[in-house]
Amino acid sequence: MSTEKLRLKVLEVVQETGDAHSIVFEKPSGVSYKPGQFLTLRLPHVDGPVARCYSLSSSPHTDDHLKVTVKRVVDGRGSNWVCDEVLAGHEIDVLAPSGTFTPKSLDTDLLLLAGGSGITPVMSIIKSSLAKGTGRMLLVYANRDEASVIFHKELREMVAEHPYRLVVLHWLETVQGLPSKKPLQEIVRPWGHAEAFICGPAPFMDCAADALKELGISRDRIHIERFTSLAGDPWTEVETAAPEPGGKTVDLVVELDGEMHELDWPADQKLLDFLLDKGLDAPYSCREGACSACGVKLLEGEVTMDNNSVLEEEDLEEGWRLACQSRPTTDVVKVSYE
Ligand SMILES: Cc1cc2nc3c(=O)[nH]c(=O)nc-3n(C[C@H](O)[C@H](O)[C@H](O)COP(=O)(O)OP(=O)(O)OC[C@H]3O[C@@H](n4cnc5c(N)ncnc54)[C@H](O)[C@@H]3O)c2cc1C
Ligand code: FES
Numbered sequence: 001m002s003t004e005k006l007r008l009k010v011l012e013v014v015q016e017t018g019d020a021h022s023i024v025f026e027k028p029s030g031v032s033y034k035p036g037q038f039l040t041l042r043l044p045h046v047d048g049p050v051a052r053c054y055s056l057s058s059s060p061h062t063d064d065h066l067k068v069t070v071k072r073v074v075d076g077r078g079s080n081w082v083c084d085e086v087l088a089g090h091e092i093d094v095l096a097p098s099g100t101f102t103p104k105s106l107d108t109d110l111l112l113l114a115g116g117s118g119i120t121p122v123m124s125i126i127k128s129s130l131a132k133g134t135g136r137m138l139l140v141y142a143n144r145d146e147a148s149v150i151f152h153k154e155l156r157e158m159v160a161e162h163p164y165r166l167v168v169l170h171w172l173e174t175v176q177g178l179p180s181k182k183p184l185q186e187i188v189r190p191w192g193h194a195e196a197f198i199c200g201p202a203p204f205m206d207c208a209a210d211a212l213k214e215l216g217i218s219r220d221r222i223h224i225e226r227f228t229s230l231a232g233d234p235w236t237e238v239e240t241a242a243p244e245p246g247g248k249t250v251d252l253v254v255e256l257d258g259e260m261h262e263l264d265w266p267a268d269q270k271l272l273d274f275l276l277d278k279g280l281d282a283p284y285s286c287r288e289g290a291c292s293a294c295g296v297k298l299l300e301g302e303v304t305m306d307n308n309s310v311l312e313e314e315d316l317e318e319g320w321r322l323a324c325q326s327r328p329t330t331d332v333v334k335v336s337y338e
Helices: 077-085 118-133 152-161 179-191 202-214 271-277 313-317
Strands: 007-016 018-025 036-042 050-053 066-071 092-097 110-115 137-143 166-172 195-199 223-225 250-256 259-266 295-300 301-305 321-322 326-328 332-336
Touching: 007 066, 007 321, 018 077, 036 066, 036 077, 050 077, 050 118, 066 077, 066 118, 077 250, 110 118, 110 202, 110 295, 118 137, 118 152, 118 195, 118 202, 137 179, 152 166, 179 202, 195 202, 202 326, 250 271, 250 295, 250 326, 271 326, 301 321, 301 332
Parallel strands: 110 137, 110 195, 137 166, 195 223, 250 332
Antiparallel strands: 007 018, 007 092, 018 066, 036 050, 036 092, 250 259, 295 321, 295 332, 301 326
16 A cells, blocks of 8 residues: 555666666565556655655566656756666665556557656556557657657557557657647547546646547546655654544545445544544555545545645546545545545
8 A cells, every 4th residue: 555665675777868767676575556656755855855756667567676767857856866876776765656647447548648757657557558458559759859758769669569559659849849739639639539648747738638628538538647746755754633522523434445434534634644543544645735646536525625736627526635635524525435
């Protein structure tokens, strides 16, 4: 589960491009993950350690090891340390894999729109689908220029091996200019039936999501992963305010790991804190509303969230909420982690 703290040994560092490095970790037995999920790394910094999420570019179906791929951010505290300092043999503290940017089935057709380092979770999904699924995939991959294309060779080899299942279209700013909505729509139009996954810089994701929505692809088939930096440190014990004795409680029904739990939920306590206090193995990573690892679907009632840096208006309309930030505002609340 995502709460587990691990110390991983670095087996290899691979320079993928001028400003992107992959870190290959030894995979401890018992650690499992889904294609598209991420690790949270604890990285040293002069002002104190920073926690940074990095998507796994390895596939649970084809790779023995865990691999993350990190692209430098100008003046970034974590990414530059990873690219400059990490060597084989080092050990790094991480939180076990988590995240919801993962296909429900590898047998469905997938429309994959990636920009820059946004290829990382997409790579895991492609490798997994080719190895274990039957779906066809179109990848549109946007980069500044040819030299900045991460996994160029690997992608070419996969297309050569699976020409009927994988199509890769490169969009280079130096050749085609910045990605824009109309040309993107022309490219993806035949893929309107597919499940869409979008990851990359914010302007690219906004453009891609708009393009798909305008084509009539419903929001519940568009999955978006936003690459933000965490502000807090998930390794320090989180101070969870104890509920006020004798305070108001509401009726909570939670579906988790195939089981239903009926509980009295103190109205002043956040949902995740409450479930963990009750000994339930609810998923989480950042606990600050920035990663969506704790996402739940609201089936009945309503909650209010202290902070939300990841869910979009459409996600909220579909009922998604962040358990780490949610307090009840109705007398009955029903949520599902399924
Ligand atoms: C689910 C998820 C998956 C991700 N997967 C990947 C991935 O696969 N690959 C990848 O490369 N990235 C990924 N990211 C992004 C990654 O976690 C970091 O956000 C990214 O590497 C930048 O971190 P940084 O520490 O280098 O930059 P930061 O230090 O966070 O800096 C970001 C920006 O803020 C400025 N800044 C510098 N110092 C400060 C300061 N003291 N206060 C405020 N701002 C400052 C910097 O100039 C920079 O422009 C992912 C993020 C998430 C949430
Ligand atoms: S645990 Fe990251 S948003 Fe809730």
